[in-house]
Amino acid sequence: MTRKFTWFNATSLTFAFAFLYLPILILIVYSFNESKLVTVWAGFSTKWYGELLHNQAMLDAAWVTFRVAFTTATLATILGTMAAYVLVRSGRFYGRTLFSGMIYAPLVMPDVIIGLSLLLLFIAMNIDRGMMTVIIAHTTFAMCYVAVVVSSRLISFDRSLEEAALDLGCSPMEAFFYVTLPIIAPSVVAGWLLAFTLSLDDLVIASFTTGPGATTLPIKIWSAVRLGVSPEINALSTILISIVTVGVIAASTIDRRRAARAGERG
């Protein structure tokens, strides 16, 4: 393969990136717009960010979203790590292929279907919808992402480290907490961050499973936008974009650092 930088490559790259990031860029730029009209530039201002702080409904939604994302990330990390551990460690057990297939299925399942099926489940079980149901729904799909991230680390984990721990007198549980967990910690943290950002920006599943008093930010934004785009929404979206960006970058650098360290040890 030649690595020559041709005009064709340059052009297609530019277009691809423009297509991806221009809308976001415009959104960010207009969040600093003085004018109330979204399409007319009237000078730089941060007043919409200030305005946002006085919008109680938005702040409430933000607080709900944060609590949902935090709880989801924590639950998904615990469950996802356990699932990954079982998948990678317990060798061949009856139904293993089915189990691992089922873990990965939600990654490709349309959100609408996940949302709808959970909604039907909650109705059937007569559970009142609210923050709890959103957390449960988010946890079910976020834990799959955690499981994928953690199991990719566990596959390359030297099994003899756990055996050494057992050999030195650890029970299997102690071996996990003193040896396995500290070593795979970067992947677990990366999984947590991933789950957090996934929960933060989910609209579809949340709208299916939420109830009164548990409006998350994406839902709030979505309903606000239907009345017209305001610069305030732009400001809010900019903040969300920053959080998600920081989360994703942190997750991938943590993962990359651990890969680099593993290589160095190699």
Next chain:
Amino acid sequence: MPIVEFDAVRKNFGDFAAVDGVSLKIYPREFFALLGPSGCGKTTLLRMLAGFETPTSGRILLDGQDISTVPPNRRPVNMMFQSYALFPHLNVRDNIAFGLKRSNRSKSEVEDRTAEMLNLVQMNDFASRKPHQLSGGQRQRVALARSLAKNPKLLLLDEPLGALDAKLREQTQFELVNIQEKLGTTFIIVTHDQEEAMTVATRIGLMNRGSLMQVATPSEIYENPNSRFVADFIGDVNMIEGTAGKVTKRDGEAYAEVKTMSAATLKARCGVPVSSGEKCWLAIRPEKIAVSRTRPRSAANLVSGCVDDIAYVGNLSTYHVKLADGSLIKAQTANRERIARREITWEDEVWLSWSPDAAIMLSD
């Protein structure tokens, strides 16, 4: 009383027998080496002793107690892993203290013992380094210290020196022997390097395809192999095919005449009971064969041939001599003179001779 006893132990993976009915007794303070070609089941045998694999059948006794159902963390046995398995997130000191902290020892006891172990393997200066900041030899010493820290009755070492270069390897072998003598712990070492086994061990168990072929001291296994496989595996050997002839007894030893394929008659000690007329093999070590240009006046075993090749390795020369029937025999001599003055060269007609005690006769 043996410290370890394997009693007809088998281990199957699917329908493949990795360990196939091994019975073996190992005694306190022994330095026992398990030797054998790759895949013969050495690691599997060791892992059953450590508790990472359960025997398919048979019993393993430790101090007379059946330990088949005891989990690895409850066995008074420690293992030094082939890959060292040092914990990458802990420094040298914490790696060594790891097992001590898991037992109910007081904090000061743990510290004292850790310091003692650091001292033993001379790693004091590196105590706060992480494993990835150490050289191969240093890692190996940390792994040894960690596995010795809890003062196990029995230490299992799975190819502990595999990752070291030749020089460091030799040095470490002596260190291992010293440490073993100092502590009096029973060591079982796995290796596929016969020289290493000969150097460190007080007794060797040679395995092949899941079975023990011979268990004996290094000199015994070298001088009196009980089968072609053992003779071939340990050191360099010439194998001459033939048919057993008359068997005579002298000083309690049996000697037999062997008629070789080229109709020469040779005399050898019997390694295994043979009766005349049976097909057999004569094993003779190259260093026990004398090479000369003139016919020796009296020799029990004498053949002649021409020098096909000479391998010169510093202090030793190995002559590859081609006999009349086309077979090759290796003979080795120490080089006491400079090469220029060596009297035997390529294409020379030479005589090979050896005593009946030097050769051993083995059955097919």
